[in-house]
Amino acid sequence: MKIEILEKLLNHCRKKSPWLFHMNSGSCNGCDIELVASIAPRYDVEQLGIHLEGSPRHADILCITGPVTYGTLNAVKTVYAQVPHPKAVVAIGSCGASCNAFAGSPTVVGPLYRHIPVDVYVPGCPPRPDAIIEGIARAAAILGQTERKPLTDEDLQDAPGCGLNEHGPAKGDEPCA
Amino acid sequence: MAWFFLYVERKTIAKMQQRIGPPLLQPFYDFVKLLGKESRGHSTTYSLMMKAWPALSVAVLLAALALLPVFPADGGFSGDLILLITLLELPSMFYILAGFTSRSIYGKVGSMREASLSLSSNLLFLVAVMMIAVSSHTFRLSELATPTASPARWLGLLAIILCIPAKLRLNPFSTSSAEQEIYAGPLTEYGGGDLALWELAHGLEWLVLSGLVVSLAFPRTGIKVADAFIFFVLCIFLVVSLATVAAATARFTIDRSVRIYWHWSVALTVFFLLSAFIFRG
Numbered sequence: 001m002k003i004e005i006l007e008k009l010l011n012h013c014r015k016k017s018p019w020l021f022h023m024n025s026g027s028c029n030g031c032d033i034e035l036v037a038s039i040a041p042r043y044d045v046e047q048l049g050i051h052l053e054g055s056p057r058h059a060d061i062l063c064i065t066g067p068v069t070y071g072t073l074n075a076v077k078t079v080y081a082q083v084p085h086p087k088a089v090v091a092i093g094s095c096g097a098s099c100n101a102f103a104g105s106p107t108v109v110g111p112l113y114r115h116i117p118v119d120v121y122v123p124g125c126p127p128r129p130d131a132i133i134e135g136i137a138r139a140a141a142i143l144g145q146t147e148r149k150p151l152t153d154e155d156l157q158d159a160p161g162c163g164l165n166e167h168g169p170a171k172g173d174e175p176c177a
Numbered sequence: 178m179a180w181f182f183l184y185v186e187r188k189t190i191a192k193m194q195q196r197i198g199p200p201l202l203q204p205f206y207d208f209v210k211l212l213g214k215e216s217r218g219h220s221t222t223y224s225l226m227m228k229a230w231p232a233l234s235v236a237v238l239l240a241a242l243a244l245l246p247v248f249p250a251d252g253g254f255s256g257d258l259i260l261l262i263t264l265l266e267l268p269s270m271f272y273i274l275a276g277f278t279s280r281s282i283y284g285k286v287g288s289m290r291e292a293s294l295s296l297s298s299n300l301l302f303l304v305a306v307m308m309i310a311v312s313s314h315t316f317r318l319s320e321l322a323t324p325t326a327s328p329a330r331w332l333g334l335l336a337i338i339l340c341i342p343a344k345l346r347l348n349p350f351s352t353s354s355a356e357q358e359i360y361a362g363p364l365t366e367y368g369g370g371d372l373a374l375w376e377l378a379h380g381l382e383w384l385v386l387s388g389l390v391v392s393l394a395f396p397r398t399g400i401k402v403a404d405a406f407i408f409f410v411l412c413i414f415l416v417v418s419l420a421t422v423a424a425a426t427a428r429f430t431i432d433r434s435v436r437i438y439w440h441w442s443v444a445l446t447v448f449f450l451l452s453a454f455i456f457r458g
Contacts, residue, residue: 013209016202044196046187049203054354054361055283057217057368060210084368085215 007146014060014086015144017049018136021059021083025076026108027066030126031093035063038129045133048140056082061139063132067095067108068115080116088119088139092132097121179380180204182416186383189420204380211373223366230275231367231374234268238381241265245388246318247408257316262306265385268378269295269344276363287362290431291346291353297438298343298350304442305336308449309393321393329452334394336445341386341419343438345379349426350434387415 020039024032039045039052053059056079068076080089089112094100096112112118119142122135183204191198217223241264269291276288310316312329343350354362364375391411397404429437 010209010213013206014213016200017206017210019207041191041194041196044191044198046191046199046203047197049199049206051207055365055367057366058361058364058372060214084217086213 011144011146015140017051018061018088018140018143019051019053019059020061020063020136021053021056021079023056023062023064023076023079025064025066025072025112026069027093027095029065031065031095031124034126034129035065035092035132038132043129043133045136048133048137050133050136050140057084059083060086060143061088061090061136063090063092063136064096064112065092067099067102068110068112070107070109073109073115076112076115086143088142089116090120090122090135090139091118092122092135093127094123094125097123100125179377179384180208182383182387182412183376183380185413185416186420186423189417190424193421193424204376208373208376211376212370214369214372216369216371224278227275227278227366228371230271230278231371231378234271234378235374235381237264237267237271238378238385241385242381242388244318245385246321246392247388247404258306258310258318258321259316261318261389262303265344265389266299268382272363275367279363279366281366283360283365284363287353287365291363293431293435294343294350294353294438297435297442298340300442301336301438301445302340302344304445304449305333305340308333308336308445308452311449311453329449330393332445332448334390336441337386337390338415338419339441340438341390342423343434344386345382345419347419348423349429351423351428352431352434383416384412387412387419390415 022032022035036052037043039050056062060083062080062083064076066072080087091097091112095102096118099105099108099111102108109115120135120139122132124131127135181204184199184201187203188198241261244261244264273288273292273295276284276291308329309321312327312333313321315321342348346354354364364372367375388408391408395407395411398407
């Protein structure tokens with residue numbers, strides 16, 4: 001009984017304090033710019049506990065932009081190994097999902113899921129900071145679960161968003177401006 | 178209380194930047210989350226010595242906290258100022274050592290910067306402490322806790338307040354943990370539970386340093402509850418002021434930071450020596 005309560009507390013704290021590490025795996029920098037814009041005071045992600053960290057060993061969520069290029073492959077794997085468990089990976093931008101404009105290039109070794117497990121994709125070229133923040137909040141909700149399973153509406157309660165999920169527009173929510 | 182001070186610092190910076198900022202329990206969430214992370218285990222690149230530094234920092238700061246003369250008439254363990262200052266120097270030293278023992282180039286650069294900065298800011302700090310002690314003719318904390326009207330004492334307290342940004346690595350003297358340049362600086366190789374202890378040590382440093390200044394500055398009423406309340410309010414006021422300055426300034430480079438502290442130290446030392454002749458106590 002006691003262990004359950006401690007486990008619940010730990011999961012709650014994991015959800016409430018997602019620390020990021022930002023890595024560029026060969027991106028054109030557009031997504032990087034949007035990511036650091038979303039960390040800026042204008043969007044106030046500190047309310048969700050999000051904090052950009054200087055070292056992958058300090059982070060929970062690894063935010064990777066760009067298609068993985070041949071030169072950054074080892075770096076991506078090394079940094080992923082340096083992030084301590086429990087961790088989540090957010091692929092920011094369409095390059096992480098499909099290589100986007102760079103598909104078929106000889107120096108690109110493929111979308112991110114080929115090399116490390118990805119938890120959240122944030123599509124866009126580049127995605128809006130709002131979308132990036134929603135992606136990070138979803139990753140934080142994933143970290144707050146005991147075992148990894150598909151997110152329920154209850155898990156996403158704190159996640160900001162446009163009120164859209166896989167089932168369509170949520171009732172009573174306004175569309176994002 | 179350490180967590181509350183960390184919260185006040187982050188909330189003040191947030192308000193200065195016209196945003197809402199973290200919820201009240203955020204430092205607590207950070208701490209518990211870090212405790213739940215996988216630890217790095219024991220290896221040649223993550224030695225037992227590295228793990229000792231954060232634990233030692235927390236232990237030393239708790240000891241320093243116990244020495245603070247918040248209720249001077251209480252008796253008990255009335256240490257003296259020299260012991261408190263020694264205990265305060267140690268966490269800074271452990272931070273530097275942590276960077277050097279971590280065998281990471283980022284750690285080395287961060288530690289070199291922190292070492293140069295603490296060398297110059299400690300000069301100002303120690304001269305200020307000497308001024309305060311000499312102006313009251315005592316090193317005992319329980320006697321120092323009652324404020325006097327001498328200008329030397331208040332100038333000494335002001336000088337200590339000027340040293341606090343360097344000791345806490347706040348803007349404008351946050352060069353040793355400059356994320357954009359050296360990743361996480363001395364703490365780059367730390368993770369999990371040890372990082373939780375470093376964050377706790379940082380919160381305790383806030384508490385001890387602001388507690389030191391406030392407990393040497395405010396008049397006691399004799400009623401414990403009122404004294405505790407005034408102490409707390411003045412500490413929060415100090416935290417808010419320092420966080421406001423941190424939010425409003427940018428980071429100085431290391432040579433500029435060191436030069437600023439050397440200038441202030443020289444100015445204060447000249448004043449100290451002159452006042453020792455002119456005022457005579």
